Amino acid sequence: MAKSKTVQVEKETPFHTLSVEQVAEHYGTNIYEGLTSEEATNRLKTYGYNELQGNGGVKWYKVLWRQLANTLVLILLIASALAFITKDYAEGGVIVAVIITNAAIGFWQEYSAEQTMEALRNMSSPTAQVIRNETRTTIPNNQAVPGDIMIFEDGDVIGADCRLFEIFNLETDEALLTGESLPVQKNLEPIENAEQPLGDRLNMVFSSTTVVKGRARGIVTSTGMNTQIGQIATSLLEVDGGGSTPLQKRLNMMAYWIFLAAIVLVIIVFGVHKFQYSNEVAIYAISVAIAMIPEGLVAVVTLTMAFGVSRMAEVKAIVRRLSSLESLGAVTNICSDKTGTLTQSKMVAVRMWLPGDGFYRVTGTGFEPEGEIYRQGEVVAEPGATEGPSDSQVPEELVQVDTSGDHLLRTLQAASLCNMAELRKTSHPENHGEWSAIGDPTEIALQVLAYKAGLAKPDLVQQGFKLVAEFPFDSSVKRMSVLYQGPQTEKGSGEHFIFLKGATERVLSCCTHWRKGESEVSLTGEKGGNHREEFESMIVEKMDILAEKGLRVLTLAYRRFQPTPGVDLVHDLDRDEIEQDMIFLGLVGIYDPPRAESRPAVLECYDAGIRVHMLTGDHPSTAAAIAKEVAIIPSDCAIKGNPLIMTATQFDAMTDEEVDQLEELPRVVARCSPNTKVKMIAALHRRKLFAAMTGDGVNDSPSLKAANVGIAMGQSGSDVAKQAADIVLTDDNFATIVKAVAEGRRIFANIQKFIQHLLSANVAEIVVLVVGLAFQDKDGHSVFPMSAVQILFLNMITSSPPAMGLGLEPASEANMREPPRSSKQGLFSFEVIMDTFVYGLAMGCLTFAAYCLVIFGNNNGNLGRGCNKDYSEDCAGVFRARATAYACLTLLLLAHAVNCRSLRSSGWSIRNLKTMRENKMLWLSIVVGALLVFPCIYIPGLNHSVFKHTGLTYEWGYVVVVLFLFIGFAELYKFIKRRTMKPLSVRANSELEMERMRTFMSQNTQSDSVMEAK
Structure with missing residues (x-):
């Protein structure tokens, strides 16, 4: 294979702000016919191969030279030379033996590390589906060029950055770039903001990310080192790890x-x-x-x-570089990723709200279908007053799930049946008895909730619920619906039910009634005593309570369905007709629970005088709520207008001078891009602070490299992150970082x-x-x-x-x-x-x-x-x-x-x-x-x-x-x-640190408008 041509990485064009026609015109391509073979060959010469470039690996003689090019070793060499000159061979021999022993230990310690770029290269997809000469064809992925029309299907690894122009239920996993734990739903609409964070560029797909659901077509906009992952590779080559x-x-x-x-x-x-x-x-x-x-x-x-x-x-904790041991002792700030590092990376349903019944708490974590559902009524603590969604609290009333058809039963049936996820109890000898799950993370959370209530989908199917039709989740409507026939009754065939779940605003638009206990209240007339506007205002209020706790909110609805005689329930149903006249059931709050060890570990960091920052790709409300739970910020502080909480857009928009003028760097930065994390590390360095960075994804690699100490996760971490890091945690436990420090x-x-x-x-x-x-x-x-x-x-x-x-x-x-x-x-x-x-x-x-x-x-x-x-x-x-x-x-x-x-x-x-x-x-x-x-x-x-x-x-x-x-x-x-003499140091204390943050926030709280202006 010919050697790829080195191309200078250009300033990124904001293709997400352009229409499909503008992008096609920019690259002179046709979305139906694609490029010709001749044009593709010419562009390959211009842009180079679609692959990442490395630095040629680690040379053994360079590693050995670093061990010997030491001032103290040089002095020992001079002393040994003088000893030999004066014929004091014993003395000279001992000194030489010490030098050789020291060099050998250091050499093998460093030489065992493989170069970072090899892992990055191996992440690229080997082949790609493109349209060439008006024909769909398969090419080696390294031959894709800007302007190619690339085709993606479920399970594909995307081979280049592309502007989408055709999608069908497309969702991609971008965790390795953005840190976002959930699949991203794509659309085709242009985005006005050129500085939109990577995770919000919904009309784009990126190289090395994975198609989770659906299919699509797109125009290749960037290849090789010009892709987003290529920019990460460039950062890894260029970033200075802090020197000696x-x-x-x-x-x-x-x-x-x-x-x-x-x-x-x-x-x-x-x-x-x-x-x-x-x-x-x-x-x-x-x-x-x-x-x-x-x-x-x-x-x-x-x-x-x-x-x-x-x-x-x-x-x-596996140490890849000896010098990092000493560096750990000097760490003043830890910049941590959230997903999989502070949290378990497992979505769990922890709250419900049902009109008339109020709030419910759901206990239990992970995939284990063990836990209880407690009713809390409408008396709910103010946001931030508790330690988080999973904190222990004395329940007001233990709800016994009634199978006679009450409000809670229908809600849990909707969660169980409007769901494609599966829970399994493994019988493999190594993991016997452990629960695993297959499916979308939010659907898994709902299915676990149903299991806890004794309404698991397999059980309901065995009782007689039969799936008749399904309308899968569509990013354009942000909801999913299913039609089920209920169990047989003494009178004959069972009733038909339509269950619906999705984004709140999309489900509410389908509802004409809401369930209150055993009765149904209309949203459209005066009879029910409640107008739609008032009801939606109430829903928004309840959603805010859940959102303040960092929960992703899903809404459930249902209605009885009377089939029209002669209508084929499989092929003749219209989605718009099915998803109308629905009855609102309630809200379910889902979140990614923090590790049990995270909060004590963060507090121990504060006791040790170390400040912890969370830099994550998640939404601000989710990030802030988790930060409260793990004690990165006080649990009783507000989220809006909080100077310790910023989005990447706000932080990136600030110049280095403006960042340096901040009295306190933000403790939480949401919707982070790789550059945001590197910018935070640079800001800490300018303040003469010693920074450690933890992470597990490819998106963390530049900041792991830039930090004084890079700490990667061994289980969930990518090979790239491990190779960029100084230390790798084999148990992915944030608490291990404290032991390492x-x-x-x-x-x-x-x-x-x-x-x-x-x-x-x-x-x-x-x-x-x-x-x-x-x-x-x-x-x-x-x-x-x-x-x-x-x-x-x-x-x-x-x-x-x-x-x-x-x-x-x-x-x-x-x-x-x-x-x-x-x-x-x-x-x-x-x-x-x-x-x-x-x-x-x-x-x-x-x-x-x-x-x-x-x-x-x-x-x-x-x-x-x-x-x-x-x-x-x-x-x-x-x-x-x-x-x-x-x-x-x-x-x-x-x-x-x-x-x-x-x-x-x-x-x-x-x-x-x-x-x-x-x-x-x-x-x-x-x-x-x-x-x-x-x-x-x-x-x-x-x-x-x-x-x-x-x-x-x-x-x-x-x-x-x-x-x-x-x-x-x-x-x-x-x-x-x-x-x-004065004491060696002033004793640090986590409570004093929390009080200091509260004082700072009370003196610097700003309105949302001011923060956005910044």
Whole structure:
């Protein structure tokens, strides 16, 4: 196949605003004859193939380069090179091994991700039905061109964006583009608004969406990257995912400073020796440089992240990019899709209203036909006063469904029989006993309602109800009707009934009476005491009550039918005649229930100082009601004029400057397009906020890519969304996001702990080595207070395991009760930097003091000659002092690991020591690290030849004193901090957040006209 021609994506033409004739003229096509083969070939050369373009996949060498192109890795490479140059092969080999291990872990973690564009390509329909040369023909879908006349039928995947010109009962599933959970009914009328949201362009169909019902024909308006899904693909290629994470940026900055400091220290070493080069001076300079570099940092960070991946998998969150773990801890805002993320994506009938009887509540969720119908009468709580349609409330009266023919019975019969959906109880061994459904989501909801009332369609059919004729749902009339013959009676054939359901305004236009109990009241005369206008006003009032709860309202009606003798009830019936003189029965409110875990999860987000936004393709009333139920906005707030609720049309119409001037970004944005979601993420970024985006459809992919953390749904999510995301939830549960954020915060706090531990060790070593430059032997050479191997052993073997243990610390009690860390409370906050230097200086000074005590107290200040290389009797005091310094610093670093568990609380309290038992890695590393001191000091050959020290006797007394002095100093230092420094953060609270939103809304509520003007 020839390679597709790359075509620049043009500015979208608003074809939905044009008539069919204008679109045909625009593309020079004929809706009856189509294009000629020659013209189609020419257009294929001009527009290119109807397929999506990718970036060629992920190259392994690019992934490997990203692992090695790291400042800290570069410094380690330089250190290893210097070690090899000076023939210190052991030290150089260890550093190289650390670099290789770290690169290998990171490489395989990233390389396992497949490229996003492959999933997008595979979504296209392989073939298409078009009219070419006045003949209907099948072509490869990638050869469709603008101006082609394309034909769609039930079940087809639409191959290109098209302007419809002929439809029959057409409904399409556009959830992957708009997030709308219900099929969209199409029509042919031009739309005046050029900026109409994608979900409301009813005269258009879009590439990769599916025909749910009916058939149609349309003019191809866009192909390839110019389609709506192509624009999503373009966004995925162009969107910047936020660059380096804060941790990566801070580590890189830290590496630059370390590199600079190492160079300065090397210059100091050579300066003290008057810049006279010798191997001994070079080795000392390398030792100082090694002491400055936290060799174990890259490995500890990478392995801590790897352990974090395993922990996340345990809470059903799959991490695709290691850096996202740290990013989660900094999240300030979560932008969530509604359908399937906060909700169950299952339509459920939860309310009914019958004239004369009032409101009814229906319990139960999902496809399970288990629940009760309760009568509430006309006394109904004001909109927003309850938590939502499914909230628990003491019923006023339990309605017993009467089978003798009352008002409720006819209503439920209409719901059951005017319905093509089927409920099934599976017998498959894996899902035995579970209920499943087939059909339109709203019809499924009505059928479940009928099952709950004991009036399931199969039961009614078995009782004798027989379908005679059906007039299917038609988007032009927005209603469906059926003619049934009732059960046989003693007098002979059963009565005939017509049942009707549909949009309220379309059903009311067919009604001449309304049912009130057992009587029928006329809508057309004075006799009934109620005019049509008054009745319709009452219906609108009741609909508003249901709509305020986010329910989709369907209306039911019926009438008895007397067949005319000799008329064929199958072929001779006229729909207009059948659907007239109907009797209004009542309203049914249907909604997509939120997950049970969503509300607690949102409230926990508020407790953690994280704000939640809902960005959905649903209608504003539905979106706002669900937002109330899951606590995204207060349940007692109004919907109209609410500044926290916007439509995509309102939000998209605002410039970036106008969005930035908003005191508060909207918490609910309805009728969203992919660009709306990306615009919201961009607005959050301009406010210096750290955004996470959750989603499951293709329409969520650009925003998942643009967000700092993209979180996709694993079960209901498309492949595109999963590949664009950083994290995939295997259980599609919003509550898992909160667990993921908690894990991210834990990891961030632990990274802060072990970095402080590692850098404190470096500061202590530098203090010892730099001050030690003042001590020179009989030949005028500086005497090493610590050897290069001792330093490397302390950094890699002694310090790294406890640092790893700190990386595995369990979350603190305040982990999810504090706001996200600001830049001032980041990884290298003032307090962390201060602690690093205070603890480092204390450990360095105490270690050097012990070194001096041995040199001057027991060795009379004899520094020998050549003691940096070999052991001799003249160097025994230096070797003993060096061993003392090594033992002191080893135990101080291990004790410091206990200090680093908390910035301010006592590390040595009974309570904290008990909690440390949960962290086996930490206390085992401390015990093993302490025991390793003895073989390093006492094993012959190893001590003199490798570590350049010797065995200790009475010097252990200095070590113990130094250890207790440091512990006492650390406790006093933390006590002073607790008394003099401000609390780390202000405690967040969900109730305070709700009250803040109420105050904001009361001060900024605007009229609908003002909002529309915006």
